[in-house]
Amino acid sequence: MTDFSRIYHGARSAGGPLIFLEKTPQVAMGEWVTITAPDQPPRRGQVIDAGREITVIQILEETLGLPPAAAEITLTGQTATAVVGRELLGRTFNGVGQPIDDLPAPVGEARVPIWGAPLNPVRRGRPGEFIETGVSAIDGMNTLVRGQKLPVFSGPGLPGLELAGQIVENARAPRGEPFAVIFCAIGITAHETYTFLNRFERSGAMERSVLYLNEARDPTIERLLAPRVALSEAEYLAFKCGIHVLVVVADMTHYCEALREIATAREEIPGRRGYPGYMYTDLAGLYERAGTVLGREGSVTQIPIVTMPDDDITHPIPDLTGYITEGQLVLSRELHRRSIFPPLDVLPSLSRLMNSGIGRGKTVPEHREWANQLYAVYTQGREARLMATIVGEAGLGEADQRALGFAERFEREFVGQGSWRRSIGDTVELGWQLLETLPRDDLLRVSDPTWEARRAATA
Amino acid sequence: MSEAGCITRVTGALVEARPLRDVALYELARVGDGGLLGEVIRLEGETATIQVYEDTNGLKVGEPVQPTGEPLVVQLGPGLLGSILDGVARPLELVAAEAGDFIQPGITVPTLDPERRWPFQPRVSPGRRLLPGDVVGVVEERAGRQLPILVPPDIAGVLAEISPGDFTVADTVACLEDGTALNLAHRWPVRRARPAARRLPAGRPFITGQRVFDFFFPITEGGSVSVPGGFGTGKTVIEQSLARHAAADVVVYVGCGERGNEMADVLNEFPQLMDPRTGHSIMDRTVLVVNTSNMPVAAREASVYLGMTVAEYFRDLGFSVAVMADSLSRWAEALREIGSRLQEMPGEEGYPTYLGNRLGKLYERSGRVVALGAPEREGVITLISAVSPPGGDFSEPVTQASLRVCGALWALDPALAHQRQFPAVDWETSYTLYAEETTAWFAERVSADWPDLRATLLELLQRERELREIAGLVGPEALQDKDRLLLSAAHLIREVVLGQSAYDPNDAASPVEKTYRLASLAYELYQAALAGLDAGIGLDQLDMEPARRALTNYRNAPAGEAQAWADTASTALARLREQAAAAGDASGSPAAATDEAAEGCASAAEDQEDRQAQVSP
Ligand SMILES: Nc1ncnc2c1ncn2[C@@H]1O[C@H](COP(=O)(O)OP(=O)(O)OP(=O)(O)O)[C@@H](O)[C@H]1O
Numbered sequence A: 001m002t003d004f005s006r007i008y009h010g011a012r013s014a015g016g017p018l019i020f021l022e023k024t025p026q027v028a029m030g031e032w033v034t035i036t037a038p039d040q041p042p043r044r045g046q047v048i049d050a051g052r053e054i055t056v057i058q059i060l061e062e063t064l065g066l067p068p069a070a071a072e073i074t075l076t077g078q079t080a081t082a083v084v085g086r087e088l089l090g091r092t093f094n095g096v097g098q099p100i101d102d103l104p105a106p107v108g109e110a111r112v113p114i115w116g117a118p119l120n121p122v123r124r125g126r127p128g129e130f131i132e133t134g135v136s137a138i139d140g141m142n143t144l145v146r147g148q149k150l151p152v153f154s155g156p157g158l159p160g161l162e163l164a165g166q167i168v169e170n171a172r173a174p175r176g177e178p179f180a181v182i183f184c185a186i187g188i189t190a191h192e193t194y195t196f197l198n199r200f201e202r203s204g205a206m207e208r209s210v211l212y213l214n215e216a217r218d219p220t221i222e223r224l225l226a227p228r229v230a231l232s233e234a235e236y237l238a239f240k241c242g243i244h245v246l247v248v249v250a251d252m253t254h255y256c257e258a259l260r261e262i263a264t265a266r267e268e269i270p271g272r273r274g275y276p277g278y279m280y281t282d283l284a285g286l287y288e289r290a291g292t293v294l295g296r297e298g299s300v301t302q303i304p305i306v307t308m309p310d311d312d313i314t315h316p317i318p319d320l321t322g323y324i325t326e327g328q329l330v331l332s333r334e335l336h337r338r339s340i341f342p343p344l345d346v347l348p349s350l351s352r353l354m355n356s357g358i359g360r361g362k363t364v365p366e367h368r369e370w371a372n373q374l375y376a377v378y379t380q381g382r383e384a385r386l387m388a389t390i391v392g393e394a395g396l397g398e399a400d401q402r403a404l405g406f407a408e409r410f411e412r413e414f415v416g417q418g419s420w421r422r423s424i425g426d427t428v429e430l431g432w433q434l435l436e437t438l439p440r441d442d443l444l445r446v447s448d449p450t451w452e453a454r455r456a457a458t459a
Numbered sequence B: 001m002s003e004a005g006c007i008t009r010v011t012g013a014l015v016e017a018r019p020l021r022d023v024a025l026y027e028l029a030r031v032g033d034g035g036l037l038g039e040v041i042r043l044e045g046e047t048a049t050i051q052v053y054e055d056t057n058g059l060k061v062g063e064p065v066q067p068t069g070e071p072l073v074v075q076l077g078p079g080l081l082g083s084i085l086d087g088v089a090r091p092l093e094l095v096a097a098e099a100g101d102f103i104q105p106g107i108t109v110p111t112l113d114p115e116r117r118w119p120f121q122p123r124v125s126p127g128r129r130l131l132p133g134d135v136v137g138v139v140e141e142r143a144g145r146q147l148p149i150l151v152p153p154d155i156a157g158v159l160a161e162i163s164p165g166d167f168t169v170a171d172t173v174a175c176l177e178d179g180t181a182l183n184l185a186h187r188w189p190v191r192r193a194r195p196a197a198r199r200l201p202a203g204r205p206f207i208t209g210q211r212v213f214d215f216f217f218p219i220t221e222g223g224s225v226s227v228p229g230g231f232g233t234g235k236t237v238i239e240q241s242l243a244r245h246a247a248a249d250v251v252v253y254v255g256c257g258e259r260g261n262e263m264a265d266v267l268n269e270f271p272q273l274m275d276p277r278t279g280h281s282i283m284d285r286t287v288l289v290v291n292t293s294n295m296p297v298a299a300r301e302a303s304v305y306l307g308m309t310v311a312e313y314f315r316d317l318g319f320s321v322a323v324m325a326d327s328l329s330r331w332a333e334a335l336r337e338i339g340s341r342l343q344e345m346p347g348e349e350g351y352p353t354y355l356g357n358r359l360g361k362l363y364e365r366s367g368r369v370v371a372l373g374a375p376e377r378e379g380v381i382t383l384i385s386a387v388s389p390p391g392g393d394f395s396e397p398v399t400q401a402s403l404r405v406c407g408a409l410w411a412l413d414p415a416l417a418h419q420r421q422f423p424a425v426d427w428e429t430s431y432t433l434y435a436e437e438t439t440a441w442f443a444e445r446v447s448a449d450w451p452d453l454r455a456t457l458l459e460l461l462q463r464e465r466e467l468r469e470i471a472g473l474v475g476p477e478a479l480q481d482k483d484r485l486l487l488s489a490a491h492l493i494r495e496v497v498l499g500q501s502a503y504d505p506n507d508a509a510s511p512v513e514k515t516y517r518l519a520s521l522a523y524e525l526y527q528a529a530l531a532g533l534d535a536g537i538g539l540d541q542l543d544m545e546p547a548r549r550a551l552t553n554y555r556n557a558p559a560g561e562a563q564a565w566a567d568t569a570s571t572a573l574a575r576l577r578e579q580a581a582a583a584g585d586a587s588g589s590p591a592a593a594t595d596e597a598a599e600g601c602a603s604a605a606e607d608q609e610d611r612q613a614q615v616s617p
């Protein structure tokens, strides 16, 4: 390979995570940069504004102690790439794909740019294969399908990672197709990583997984690269090797904060709450890398974890995420306080691809009606509960009282299943049993034929 | 063509290059060694700023920039219907054929198939003086669909030669005396609105097939509506439902900065869905413009103009065109992103100060017009645009700017969406400025009491909100029977009139007759029950269940069984009326009503048990 690298002695200035380089006649957008200085650890960076007169480089590591004038800056002539391949399975890397498991760096099967090119929409497959997560509130009410991006909206202290761990532990491929998990930690604590891995190890699938860890103590700006490196590997495994890949990214909130840090350092005009105006586009560049491709075997399914600051779903991070992903699984502090696990609030939760993953031949024929009915009574029960706090239960109509009772049981038994796996068959059966505590007149979302079929089946 | 310059800076989607002399604003340029497509959006001395429609990663300072001498144009002609274009008019199928499954920068492919031949029939003879927009002939695009071939809007002259035959889009089919050649296709700059002879006032209603819109918030053909709503409130489902079922000759669907999987959905479904008006697949009446959120941001900005230009072309041919834009917020954000990289002075929430102006111009391109040229043709563009307000808050600039220029608002409410009440249209906030002309049309074509019924039901829903607030304070049990009846009637109306599942094959599209019938039966049920109360029957003794069940079944029934269910509902209503009449006769005067109502309340529990016993063996 020809070496296109050029070395510059001394940067003009530095500020925050950025350094500014002068007179750069050949610099390329996105070019990979290495920076050294006397008595300083080597640093890495990336060109984010390429100019003949001034070039801006974002540095992945902390810039504390970096003397710009004495630094030696190498423009490598390459854009950021990652080594990918099946050989990475079972290994652990940092946020830029360097091994941190004391094993030698993998040779891999290919080296690919981490800024994955957009999948041509006409070449996208239509996701529609049910993933059984073993979690009733998901499988029954917010069904996940292969190729979907379905985030968990968690809150500080809520068990978002545990839920992700539970999903991953259970979500094996039904017909034994090749299956892999990629976990990308962004800015989370070692303890949180452990929480997730602990769950996950139980499934005995460590050798089917690749870990990319950028934890709280690791360089901040590296967080912008970590999910891209992870997704590059995911795409390779999925679309080159025909593997069904589940990607868990935790925590997107830390990613967005790194994005804001760069925007602030560049003195860009801030958008809502100081996050850059292009955050939607930037996040879409990650989330849209989930999917399936026509004529290819594998799939990339994403479960990003988003911690809602102050439990606020309208905060730009969950808000923009929700605008891009195909639904969301929302955790509720109230359920969590009542020790219901997983504390999933099914009302604001949604899987937009649910309809293509359920029904005859996939789950059960009556799935849609059954779920609609559960939603309807549960909604009524929640409203009744609210009303009861003011007028007392006795002030409620009879149907409302029944719905209220239903809501309690639904939360405790159906949603609050604990850490156990429940098959889709058991989930549907439990749902029916709860519904059948109500008179037929309360169940208008269930059509007569479906009702009769259920009667016949249980007679 | 002017001489090439060199890249001096790359920042995001923008490239600066110099020296570039004699280039024009909005001229296209080929950028870098890869020849990426870009558009000049600022000129200062010899420095041009170019927005690049493709991924700029890897572009290098010093690489060449070659102006093309032409603005961003789209080729308009036979073969356009059914195509799937990216934001700069490249058919995505061809892009895939060139580059594979993942989009690579620097690909050039023609919008229309250059090889395909079309049978052309002249409609004018040599010697005729042709004006812009005149129809010179027709192409049989497919069996039963004749596509007029026009003199382009910027050409006129005396026809010298014209011949029938099979031609490609680039072949000359006619020649003017001054030597100007006419082809089956012509090119038009996307940022320039196509001229029309004159604008017409709003026309007939634009029938959407969605009850909540057709009945409560109808718009006209040529009207425009803004559909704002937080994430997951159902904007895309509405846009897609309308693209499938609305009464339009042509649908231009602009997926602007939204999801790839949604496009896969459309591509998967549309070819299999039949358009009942033509008997052909609905893909046959559709042009998709697709620039998903992960595709370059500058092309997202262009995609909306591209969609509008394609729509204007079909309007000029004399069609009724519906444009679905999902979502204009992504377009506005693209403006903002480019504006901020240009270091423009930001306005509200960082959007450029010209946001309202640009949006207004865009909406102005919709409407009902007499097209240029002879024979006289009327063409229509109806614009339905989704808006994605951050945090679902409608006070933000894009929603507000849209409201200033559009004729109707279909406001979506996350609370309704969370309750799975779909379409999640907030009937209090939503409005239409076209109510008068549209309801007059429905009164004439469907039923004379349509306008009254609409007003009555809206009022009833309004009254429900107030009552629910009271009920929230005192408990529903403390309400009077009349009020409880109103709550239950409003509930039914929300369920069977407003509520409509896009996934129910029998109810995804509701013909206006069905819409009216459901609304009117639901109201009759309320009236009949009210008469029962007046006659002294307690609410819990009124047997409304059979009628309610029949109405639900009517809503869900396949077309063949619908009539039977509507009749069942009518019969059940008649029985309810009889019940009321009998009670009225027995008690003699409606004055006794209140006492008995109280009694009715007391016996409610028993009554309930009785009925439970009936249904569960
Ligand atoms: N008319 C409807 N019938 C049944 N379900 C609906 C209807 N409208 C919306 N939904 C449900 O709501 C979900 C979200 O709708 P949709 O994707 O249209 O939201 P959106 O407003 O476009 O969101 P975003 O802004 O994030 O794109 C759908 O996946 C579907 O489950």
Ligand SMILES: [Mg+2]
Pocket: B235, B236, B237, B258, B326
């Ligand atoms: Mg949408």
